[in-house]
Amino acid sequence: MGRFWVGLGVLPVAIVAALGAAAPAQAREAPTIVIEDGVTQPVFGYADAIRERLFIDSTFDSDADGLRDIIAFDVIRPRATLDGLKVPVIMDASPYYSTLCRGNDGECKADLDGDGLLDRWPLFYDNYFVPRGYAVILLDMVGTNNSTGCPTTNANQDNLSAKQAINWLGGRAIARNAAGQQVTADWHNGKSGMVGKSYDGSLAMATAVTGVRGLTTVVPISGPTEYYDYTRSNGVVTRGNNYPSFLANVVTNPERRDYCKPVRDALAANDGDEHGDYTAFWNERSYVKKVGNITASVFLVHGLNDDNVRPDHFSKFWYELARYDVPRKLWLTQTGHVDPFDFRRAEWVATLHRWMDYWLHGVANGIVDEPRVDIERAADVWETHADWPVPGTVGTEVWLRPDGLGLVPAADSVTQSFQDSPTQTQNTMILNPETVQPNRLAYLSAPLTAPLHVSGTAVVKVRAAADQVDTNLGAILVDYGTAERVNHRASGEGILTLTTEDCWGEDSATDNACYRQTQKRVHTADVELVTKGIMDAQNRQSLRTPTPLVPGERYNFDFPLLPEDYVFQPGHRIGVVIVGSYPQYSSQVDQTRATIEVALKSSRIVLPIVGGTAAAHAAGL
Missing domain, CATH: 2.60.120.260 (Galactose-binding domain-like)
Incomplete structure (x- = not known):
């Protein structure tokens, strides 16, 4: 492309004059999304979508090596964005893409041909939303997969990982490709949403409570909101000793586990297992205390019988969302630690679609005027309520x-x-x-x-x-x-x-x-x-x-x-x-x-x- 513009600069004057005299080309209109029946339609391709892997210098140094950590993320967007289509982003930030993987089918990220770009994208978000005029970002939390540094189990370094990409989308950070070239998000419409289950859900909430500009909605599924409550309950240790260190080891790529051992040792030394009391270690890992910073809407999903991320995680966060009058929605299921894609699939895809269309594309589909809460009363028997706890x-x-x-x-x-x-x-x-x-x-x-x-x-x-x-x-x-x-x-x-x-x-x-x-x-x-x-x-x-x-x-x-x-x-x-x-x-x-x-x-x-x-x-x- 650079050689093309240099060549134009030395064209003979007569040719330049002839070009200037030529009839103007017909301006081509930028492509747009298509809305029918109140939702965006799959009018853009998936197989020909643009795929990128980008890297951002973070603002932190989790492994204390004297260098800022680099956060890696994969982007897929409609090819029509090359022709002027502006699209929002749906992001799933996760520590699991190369270790435990995602979803009930256990999907990992996979670059099959070694070209540095993803060939297999976990979960259905890319397959479903890219053809409907969305970009999807799958971000590797600090210290996992292609990101550098070491995981810190919901400390600030984990919590700020996705914010780096949101800032890049808003023009407030620099991202580079594998060749070191700067890449801009000139295709972005200014609105982003985050979605994810469990740890991914906690990262969505962690990003929301920073108040970062451009994050418009988050959809946390069964995510910890108060990490003290994930490992403790009213002074009692409810998980095994040194659990934050254990989990940090699980999500670290095997070849980096020895390197990250000092970070895990610091987690184990400061987690307070010997007494179970609340300390500054846990205060750093609280999102409930920071709900007042949220500028995004929130759609929570949680299992009432979840014994992994117990239900007090959704309730404490929900009570604070109500106190600050944050736009919000809630699904409560009779299952345990299960994604709604696996306990109410058709209704989930349709509802998530309408939610993202409303908040990210501005489609006036009435979803925020519907009952705020869906509760599963018995197996596959659902009822709606105006709020939770149920009014009265x-x-x-x-x-x-x-x-x-x-x-x-x-x-x-x-x-x-x-x-x-x-x-x-x-x-x-x-x-x-x-x-x-x-x-x-x-x-x-x-x-x-x-x-x-x-x-x-x-x-x-x-x-x-x-x-x-x-x-x-x-x-x-x-x-x-x-x-x-x-x-x-x-x-x-x-x-x-x-x-x-x-x-x-x-x-x-x-x-x-x-x-x-x-x-x-x-x-x-x-x-x-x-x-x-x-x-x-x-x-x-x-x-x-x-x-x-x-x-x-x-x-x-x-x-x-x-x-x-x-x-x-x-x-x-x-x-x-x-x-x-x-x-x-x-x-x-x-x-x-x-x-x-x-x-x-x-x-x-x-x-x-x-x-x-x-x-x-x-x-x-």
């Missing part, structure tokens, strides 16, 4: 009594005791609730006479004394009654992967748009663990500063259970189980083996009941 929800005190659960407290002097156990299983805790057992206290309602809907975060308020300076306290909310339920504790976390496929988008010679289909796993069961919670008694006043117990002295222990949206059916009984250590919920069991005495008059659970006390009375509580 009221925190309602349900008291622990010797004769079960009730709406009035027990008498003054009633106490009950149990012994903490490090080996008691979850099944032992919740089964046979009418049998007295030495390592738990169980309280049952009468059979319900009407449905009872809880929506939100229940809080356990127990007044108790222990005979040791420390103990753990746990609580479980249980539904006792036979019903068909999503079997989220089986392999697949509520879904069964089939051998058949369906296709979503267009193919190239090396990348098809077909994925294995799924169906819900269901079973008939007599008991359902609805939600649970745990706390370290020494953190009863503060997560930052432990305060030992005085043996025999009574204290108030207030702690939340994981959020839920659940309907107890008529004929079923509500159960509340109080325990000490909870091995199936935490990796850290208390070592003191305390005997715990509960004063029932002051002990209750505050249930977020739709309709409040009136609904509780109507249901026979």
Whole structure:
């Protein structure tokens, strides 16, 4: 191209004059997106799309080698962008593209011919959205795949990785190709969205809370929002020792793991496993505290039975989004840690399409005027609500009594005791609730006479004394009654992967748009663990500063259970189980083996009941 312009510069004057005298060429209009039925249509090619791999110098040095880390990302965009089409970006930033890979089909990035460009693009976003007038970026988080540096497990270096590409799209950063040539995003329309599941979802939220210009919407799926809560719960360590270091090792390419060991050693030295308290280490890894910076809309998706990224990650973030009146949408499913592409595929693709069209292409399709919340009530049975918690929800005190659960407290002097156990299983805790057992206290309602809907975060308020300076306290909310339920504790976390496929988008010679289909796993069961919670008694006043117990002295222990949206059916009984250590919920069991005495008059659970006390009375509580 450079030689062409040099040649023009030495054309003879007569030829130049002749060129100037020629009739002007007919101006060609720039291509545009096509909208039918309220959505963008697949009028652009996929096989001939422009593919690039670009590199940006970051603003940080995660491996402390004296050089700024380089963030690599792959871009695919319609070929029509060469002719003036302006398109938005959908980005999935991830640490997994060369290690655990993405999606239920386990797709990795792949350069099959060694030309430095992707031939296989994980997930369906590229196949589906590029033909509809979008660019798709798959970004390698710092220290992973083609990016340099070392992963820091949701510290600032991880969190700022995708911001580098957003800044480049907005003309505020320089990107180069493999040859070192600067590349600009002159094809970009100024709007970008981010999407991703799990770690990818956390990176979307991490980018949003920076308030970076140009990020218009984020769609986090089952992503951690408060990394303390991913590895802790109210002072109790809920995952194995040095988990941030462990995860950083998992996402690092094998050939770089030895090189990155000093970074992982620093993570392990500062994570505070020895006490489980909240420290500056965790404050750096909090997105909930930074929601006020968000200028993008947010579409959250989460499994109510996700035991990996537990549901308090969506709820704490959602409550803050509401406080700051951020435009928002929410899907809650009965599955565990599962992508909506695998639990509600057709509806998900259609909804995500309309959401991106509205926020990135400005298509007036009415999606923001529809009910804000979709909740899966039973397998593939969905209902919509104006908001979450469901409007009309009221925190309602349900008291622990010797004769079960009730709406009035027990008498003054009633106490009950149990012994903490490090080996008691979850099944032992919740089964046979009418049998007295030495390592738990169980309280049952009468059979319900009407449905009872809880929506939100229940809080356990127990007044108790222990005979040791420390103990753990746990609580479980249980539904006792036979019903068909999503079997989220089986392999697949509520879904069964089939051998058949369906296709979503267009193919190239090396990348098809077909994925294995799924169906819900269901079973008939007599008991359902609805939600649970745990706390370290020494953190009863503060997560930052432990305060030992005085043996025999009574204290108030207030702690939340994981959020839920659940309907107890008529004929079923509500159960509340109080325990000490909870091995199936935490990796850290208390070592003191305390005997715990509960004063029932002051002990209750505050249930977020739709309709409040009136609904509780109507249901026979």
